[in-house]
Amino acid sequence: MGRNLQTAARLRPVDLARGHGLSTQAIRNYEEAGILPAAGRTPHGYRVYTPQHAGALRAFLALVPGHGHQTATSIMRAVNQGAVDEAFRLIDESHAQLLVDRQTLQAVEKALRGLDPAGVPGAEPTAMPGAEGTFIGPLARKLGIRPATLRKWERAGLVRPRRDPQTGYRVYGEADVRDARLAHQLRRGGYLLEQIAPLTAQVRAAGGLEPLEAALRDWHGRLSTRGRALLTGAAELEAYLRECGTAGD
Structure with missing residues (x-):
C-alpha cells in the first residue's frame, strides 16, 4: 500500500x-x-x-x-x-449497537411515562390499614399480574420486599412498588428479566425516578454524541x- x-x-x-x-x-x-x-x-x-x-x-x-x-x-x-x-x-x-441502545432508552422512557407516582386512578388501595407497605396480593391485583409473578421478579432481583417480622409476609414499600411497576412496564415492552435488572438497579442508584430523568437526558446526549x-x-x-x-x- x-x-x-x-x-x-x-x-x-x-x-x-x-x-x-x-x-x-x-x-x-x-x-x-x-x-x-x-x-x-x-x-x-x-x-x-x-x-x-x-x-x-x-x-x-x-x-x-x-x-x-x-x-x-x-x-x-x-x-x-x-x-x-x-x-x-x-x-x-457499531451502528447496530447504537440502534439497540437507542431502543433501550426509548423503552425506559416509555416505561417511566407509564409510571404515575400517585397510583393508577380507580385502583384499590394496596396498603393494609395501619401497615407501612403493601402486601403481595393487593399489589399483584393492582398490576394485573399473579402473585407468583412478583415472587419470580423478586428472585430475579427486580423487587426486594421486606418480610413482616410477625407474619413473615412480604411487605412492599413505596420503592418496591415503584420497582414492580417499572418491571411491569418493561415486561409489557418485551424486555427480559435479565435486561430489566440493571435498569431497576439504575433507578435505585439514582434514588428514584426524578433523579433518573437527569440521567436519561445525559444518556440522550451521549447517544447523539456517539452518532x-x-x-x-x-x-x-x-x-x-x-x-x-x-x-x-
Whole structure:
C-alpha cells in the first residue's frame, strides 16, 4: 500500500505525532498494531511515513470516539490488510449497537411515562390499614399480574420486599412498588428479566425516578454524541480509502 519513497512526501514520526498531541512512541505503537500501514525505511533504518500514513492516523483517531479503541483498531487493521468488507462489517456492528441502545432508552422512557407516582386512578388501595407497605396480593391485583409473578421478579432481583417480622409476609414499600411497576412496564415492552435488572438497579442508584430523568437526558446526549462521532469517523475513513485507492471496491 505504500508509495515510492522517492516520489511521496516524507514525514518523520514526530511530524505525525506533533499535530495530534501524541508521542513518537505512540506512532510506532500504532504502526506495530496495524493501525498504520508499515512504514518505509531509509538506508540508515529510520522510519519514513507519507501523507497516506497521516490519513490513516486521522481516520483512526476519528473512529475511536464512536467505535471505541478496540473496534477502531480492528477496522484500521482490516483496511490495511485489504479486508475492506471486514472493516465495513465492524462498522455495521457499531451502528447496530447504537440502534439497540437507542431502543433501550426509548423503552425506559416509555416505561417511566407509564409510571404515575400517585397510583393508577380507580385502583384499590394496596396498603393494609395501619401497615407501612403493601402486601403481595393487593399489589399483584393492582398490576394485573399473579402473585407468583412478583415472587419470580423478586428472585430475579427486580423487587426486594421486606418480610413482616410477625407474619413473615412480604411487605412492599413505596420503592418496591415503584420497582414492580417499572418491571411491569418493561415486561409489557418485551424486555427480559435479565435486561430489566440493571435498569431497576439504575433507578435505585439514582434514588428514584426524578433523579433518573437527569440521567436519561445525559444518556440522550451521549447517544447523539456517539452518532455524530460515527459520521465523523466514516468521513475520515472514506478519505483514507480514497488515499489508498480502495474506495468503491
